[in-house]
Amino acid sequence: MKHIFLDIDGTFLNPKNNEVPQSTLDAINQAIENGHCVYLCTGRPTSSMKRFFQYSLSGFVCAGGSYIKIGDSVLFEKTLSKDEIKHVQNVCDQNHCGYVLEGKEYNYNSKLGAIQFMEAMKSNSFGTTWDEVANELGMKWLDEFEDDEIFKVSFYSTEVDVIERMRKELGSKFNLAYTVKGPNEMIEVEIFSAGCNKADAIKRVVEHHNQSLDDAIGIGDSMNDYEMIQECNPGIAMGNACQEVKDIADYITKDVDQDGIEHAFKEFNLI
Structure with a gap:
């Protein structure tokens, strides 16, 4: 039995049309019928997972490894403390970066964060207006944040130097993940608790099943x-x-809109 972990955006979900390719769903169903376990393993917090929790999968890794659900049971959960949230907010404000607090129930955007988020997501098809995007991803405004639990924080910048300076200012309690884009393009940066990444979560899942990383396949x-x-x-x-x-x-499979998941599953004899 293999444990197969699929990222969502750009892997399971085609960002060009905001849909899951039928070939991906067929491949997953066949792999499960063949005795394998298939999980969604995403940076999205639970607040942005409403549509995905409806899929009949073996489990879900959310918020970059900060939340793990196997079947109906929560295996692991780690949220940011109030002091950690305040520290991240201060660093973002000092560096003039908008941000979003990504929570269990909703995501909470600063005003600048909403503007920069829409710029960063302009190539995705979540929606063309803020209301459409907010509905799709569970967005609220920062002043509506009260007692929700926060898994991670995302912020935005066009400058890698700013991002790296903020990495130092945030310190060793946090991990940062981002992909460099073209010149002057808005970069989304994800801030996780140290010790919470997808690999750590996968280790927890396979150990729960008395297996090892040699039994795990990750696609992202x-x-x-x-x-x-x-x-x-x-x-x-x-x-x-x-x-x-x-x-x-x-191994490098095909693009998400070229049946990349199905191709990979066939390549490694999962289906």
């Missing part, structure tokens, strides 16, 4: 998939993956 496309691709056996990059992920992958 972006930098929050980096550790997962590096640790799984094999680690598979989508054809549309960023170059950093392709460079460390054991």
Whole structure:
């Protein structure tokens, strides 16, 4: 039995049309029938997972490894403390970066964060207006945040130097993940608790089943998939993956809109 972990955006979900390819769903169903376990393993917090929790899968890894659900049971959960949230907010404000607090129930955007988020997501098809995007991803405004639990924080910048300075200012309690785009393009940066990445979550899942990373297959496309691709056996990059992920992958499959998941499943005899 193999444990197969699929990133969502750009891997399971085609960002060009905001739909899951039928070939992907068929491949997953066949793999499960063949006795394998298939999980969605995403940077999205639970607040942005409403449509995905409806799929009949073996489990879900959310918020970059900060939340793990196997069947009906929560295996692991780690949220940011109030002091950690305040520290991240202060660093973002000092560096003039908008941000979103990504929570269990909703995501909470600063005003600048909403503007920069729409710029960063302009190539995706979540919607063309803020209301459409907010409905799809469970967005609210920062002043509506009260007692929701926060898994991670995302912020935005066009300057890699700013991002790296913020990495130092945030300190060792946090991990940052981002992919460098073209000049002056808005970069989304994800801030996780140290010790919470997708590879750590996958280790927790396979150990729960008394198995090892040799029994885990990871498929993804972006930098929050980096550790997962590096640790799984094999680690598979989508054809549309960023170059950093392709460079460390054991195998590169086709693009998400070219039946990439089905192709990878066939290549490794999962179906």
